[in-house]
Amino acid sequence: MDLCMKKGLCFMMPKNLLYIALLGITLFSNYGCVATLLVGGGAGAGTVAYLKGELKSTEEASIGSVWQAAHRAMKDLGFIVTNEEKNNLSAKLIAHGSEDTKIEINLESVSARLTNVKIRVGVFGNESLSRLTLERIKKHL
Structure with missing residues (x-):
């Protein structure tokens, strides 16, 4: 039997990848707002x-x-x-x-x-x- 099957990691990997993908999408979709705040907040x-x-x-x-x-x-x-x-x-x-x-x-x-x-x-x-x-x-x- 495979090591990931023994530890139960194979079932968690797709779930973790989904969470990571959603986190990445959220961060990149808000990047423009964050950049605007950083540029606008620091500029005169x-x-x-x-x-x-x-x-x-x-x-x-x-x-x-x-x-x-x-x-x-x-x-x-x-x-x-x-x-x-x-x-x-x-x-x-x-x-x-x-x-x-x-x-x-x-x-x-x-x-x-x-x-x-x-x-x-x-x-x-x-x-x-x-x-x-x-x-x-x-x-x-």
Whole structure:
């Protein structure tokens, strides 16, 4: 009789391989999220990521400067600001364009010269319009 049959190891090996494969799949499927957190968490201004329908960026400018740039960007793109809220630490701007396209821009002050920017187009997001919006905001900074 084979050694693995005596010890009962042959029956456990396929089960262990299944667990190892599932663990590997789980680790690799979450690799992008972990890498984004590591890169985004350690980086400063200039970090841009598009996740779950929302474009996130950190800009090297005060929240007031980014706020003004966001308004100019909306005007450039032909959007009308329909709602806005602002205080010293955060701001929210909602604008609508043709075909009832909605852009929501959220700003959060990180420091006097650093602002987090979050842009969402519609409910599910639109990466190209989000990136165009960010590009226009940067143009006015």
